[in-house]
Amino acid sequence: MRQNNEVILTMERVSFRYSPGTPFERLALIDIALRVMRGERVAVVGQTGSGKSTLAGLCNGILKPSDGNVTVFGMDTRGDAKIQKQLRAKVGHVMQNPEDQLFEQYVGDDVAFGPLKLGLTLDEARERARSAMAAVGLDFTEKDTPIYTLSRGRKRLVAIAGILAMEPELLILDxxxxGLDPLTAKSLLDSLSAMCEEKGTTLLLITHQLSEVLQLANRVIVMDHGKISRDGDPEAIFLAAEELPFGLDVPDEVIMAKRLQAAGVRIERKDWNAEGFAATMANSLLNREVKDGKLTKLE
Ligand SMILES: Nc1ncnc2c1ncn2[C@@H]1O[C@H](COP(=O)(O)OP(=O)(O)O)[C@@H](O)[C@H]1O
Ligand SMILES: [Mg+2]
Structure with missing residues (x-):
């Protein structure tokens, strides 16, 4: 994983209020401090309403902090129109609702919109659209499909392709x-993972699925009622999962790893999968026996 010491995103004492000064005022983020380095893959998890999407919106300047500062690639997100343009070019944000960002009638036009806006030629934009569509598993012939005929899941793939086509340095996926079936979801994440690796893209992934965190992220942030409640290594944080805010489903592989560790069998993070569990257990049984439900070393 490419990663260096360049800080690309900083939040200092950031709070965010929706509809300030109205009866609908809502404090969504409270006193957030965050630093993201280039090349990191950060997952953001937490219950619905904990502030994840608001946090994402602050990263590319769609939302401005009510208090504190947000700096992205050295630019204050409160900056002028020129800065906003530069932010849009470097920070790609796929919103939670794909309908919020699909404007064109046909798939191809929508995916090529961003690259054209960046000033690329028609041919270049077409190439970008082609490879972005491939990356999300859409066939290039679908470029002529009217967007309104697509399912919500496929609209989401189009929205993701439209952002990938701009080749952002920071990719935010909400x-x-x-809305995707498990197989499509897994192949999308595999493909995004390969793309981030190849291009050195920094990733901020918002998800409900802790197993996706294990698949993709090297750092996890747990949001709870507008605050960051945990920030660090996914393995360590999930192994202490009973302390996590209510409402997060701990993945089976974490439960399995934890049970094995409790039984005295060490299992490395890379082996948290069916093959790894089987091999680890087989290996440990060669040297141990089960006594009173516990593994003990053979004399
Ligand atoms: N447009 C909005 N106007 C008012 N309140 C909002 C708006 N969007 C979100 N909120 C509130 O802000 C809080 C954080 O929401 P959000 O960032 O969407 O959380 P999450 O993405 O974790 O579900 C919630 O209490 C939510 O109801
Ligand atoms: Mg959300």
């Missing part, structure tokens, strides 16, 4: 797999 629940990208919701």
């Amino acid at each position: 629940e990208p797999t919701s």
Whole structure:
């Protein structure tokens, strides 16, 4: 994983209020401090309403902090129109609702819209659209499909392709797999993972699925009522999962790893899968026996 010491995103004492000064005022983020380095893959998890999408919106300047500062690639997100343009070019944000960002009538036009806006030629934009569509598993012939005929899941894939086509340095995905079947979801994440690796893209992935965190992220932030309640290594945080805010489903592989560790069998993070569990257990049984439900070393 490419990663260096360049800080690309900073939040300092950031709070965010929706509809300030109205009866609908709502404090969505409270005193957030965050630093993201280039090349990191950060997952943001937490219950519905904990502030994940608001946090994402602050990262590319769609939302401005009510208090504190947000700096992205050295630019204050409160900056002028020129800065906003530069932010849009470097920060790609796939919103939670794909309908919020699809404007064109046909798939191809929508995916090529961003690259054209960046000033690329028609041919270049077409190439960008082609490879972005491939990356999300859409056939290029679908470029001529009217968007309104697509399911919500496929609209989401089009929205993701439209952002990938701009080749952002920071890619923010707000629940990208919701509405997708498990197989499509997994292949999308695999493909995004390969793309981030290849291009050195920094990733901020918002998700409900802790197993997606294990698949994709090297850092996890747990949001709870507008605050960051945990920030660190996914393995360590999930192994202490009973302390996590209510409402997060701990993935089976974490439960399994935890049970094995409690039984005295060490299992590395890379082996948290069916093959790894089987091999680890087989190996440990060669050297141990089960006594009173516990594994003990053979004399
Ligand atoms: N447009 C809005 N106007 C008013 N309140 C909002 C708006 N969007 C979100 N909120 C509120 O802000 C809080 C955080 O919401 P959000 O960031 O969408 O959380 P999450 O993405 O974790 O579900 C919630 O209490 C939500 O009801
Ligand atoms: Mg949300």
